[in-house]
Amino acid sequence: MNLTMRALLGATALSATAALAQAETLTIATVNNGDMIRMQGLTADFTAKNPDIELEWVTLEENVLRQRVTTDIATKGGQYDVMTIGTYEVPIWGKQGWLVSLNDLPADYDIDDLLPAIRGGLTVEGELYAAPFYGESSMVMYRTDLMEKAGLTMPEAPTWEFIRDAAIKMTDKANEVYGICLRGKAGWGENMAFLTATANSFGAKWFDMDWKPQFDQKPWADTLNFYLDLMNEAGPPGASNNGFNENLALFQQGKCGMWIDATVAASFVTNPKDSTVADKVGFALAPDNGLGKRGNWLWAWSLAIPAGSQKVDAAKKFVAWATSKDYLALVAANEGWANVPPGTRTSLYENPEYQTVPFAKMTLDSINSADPTSPTVDPVPYVGVQFVAIPEFQGIATAVGQQFSAALAGQTSAADALANAQALTEREMAKAGYIK
Template structure:
């Protein structure tokens, strides 16, 4: 009887030890509801098969909401997330605050030197990599070749804004819900202000002069904003002030946009016949310019970062390594084709003969290489960043400015009123923050 009791106790203890040994570590991932991230979530069962001791908990959010949630969480040390999807704007600012875990100890097999220099540079602070790029992007023109031909026009590889306006008007047939151009209008520093800041650069505008004085009261900003508003009123869809990346993507896929100037990453979605009714008619060109030496394109990477203080750092690093690896790219290519792999992060991808056959591959790389965050404007500026200004105050300020420009697009205020309000907002914030006296 004593032997039996001993066996029962031993067996019970063994079961407890065994259960403890396989108890899973939960990694909570905050990400944006863009197509590539949705695909990552769907494919993540491959990761959990390889790592049965790690469970993944997904929080997938609309872009503006994601930015707000992760910023609040990391600034207050809320600890809700173990992996955050953040961008080129946040990484250097948060790293300098000590809010992110260094990724310099990723294994040699990760091949960090394979990351595109332009993308890696934006995620590195004092020689330390603080986020791993999931995909990199610039912006470019996506257009309907059939509608361009019908209009009697031919898209140049490097168009001007004047040509874009001419083509947009020529392709517009509002009675049949055919709009010459779709552009971001939804308010947000990473929504309409990403597009408008990059566009303004090509008009010779800038956020601040070398003394950090706001520049919304200049002729250059007036020219840029009025051009945008006139273009959208002439050739854009109704309700454009509510349209961001995902809304315009849907419109283009439905065949309602003659042109769309937005993130290069959208190319795989507008050329996928399973999702796009115009997949076989899409062409690509560089973002437009005004002959001033700057194109209206941006530089960005949606990246995976680990907040300092997470209780699941090792497990989080395993996931980040997996999701941004060469092996992940190859898995996506095998399952869904080379056109659907996350673009813009690795040199080896653009050296791959199979990927070179993808119709937008070269234009994406050319667009990324055309953006210069250290010299983003025609006239000198004290900041880095193409579609953003790399200071902590920009996020809140640009969202407030974006609300004014979105109101102007909706016809609620004039362009002059929007710029006047933007100037006042910027002067107040920059004085409060100590940039100007």
């Protein structure tokens, strides 16, 4: 080998080593649900296009993720370059200046294609502070075979009384089939997401117009007693430990007649790879109680960049990739259109191929029917459907969720749980200066 060739090879090796040395590692905090796990499996597409960026994943259970990212961003810890956060955090953190604006994403990202309801929840004073990975509401998922066996037909827009009647008739405890599976695990984003949305349809609210807590009022008693009676009559054992993932597993195993939860679950209960009842699932809107509000929520799991990140440009490249039209097409090519992350883009719902997905229309209708600016029957001073968009909410609602979970476990009565919820919420709201 001549000297020139050796020099060239040496230069190439040095160049490769330098490129490796210059590679930036993005640390991404995310939730341990199916869509996020799927994304991790497809990131070879991103790294092939961005060889100078490496990815390090921190995948956490929902409640733990919320605690970790909240602590990190509030203390400017700088552990993460990309965070998976929700519609609750984005407006609060964006207003605080804790998140990087995404208004300058490339033109081909097409911000205007984002569904207005979802984009609006991630925007503060015209600045987009997070890009939605998937958007969701909640709806009824049910076993069509068990509904037929019970001699019932699920309406497209059921009432809570129909749900209760159907759940009791579909229950077969001897064969470990339970008429309904609902969240019972304590957490502001676990049982309280479900119960707050449900309470809206019962005429309940967290606060009146003077920020006085309302757990001592009849609508909350009606909500909690209905939920506890329903779960005791037709729910699975140990329900106070069950959140989204636990109920998903029960439904996939054929143990739930109905499950009222996130619309994003539809692809997992209808996927024959994972679900034993994939060909026996129907969908309906979340129930109402005749008061003009349905018991469904509005949420987006989104990717945001904390203001303390030293790798903003690389982080923006990843966020744009993971929430782009091209990513949706990538999932469709690998997993089929039914498994594409839903609820983010108008173009997805205009796509004739996606329109054939059995739950596509119900998901969009559910998202569009939730109004965070008018979530309750009576006027309230807050924005948010299954949450109240104030910084204090997550701490208060987690404590309230523990009271309600204890009631479901039989450790306390509904009356005592509500009294404790009222007292602790009043105390915290007074401490924060909302009430005197």
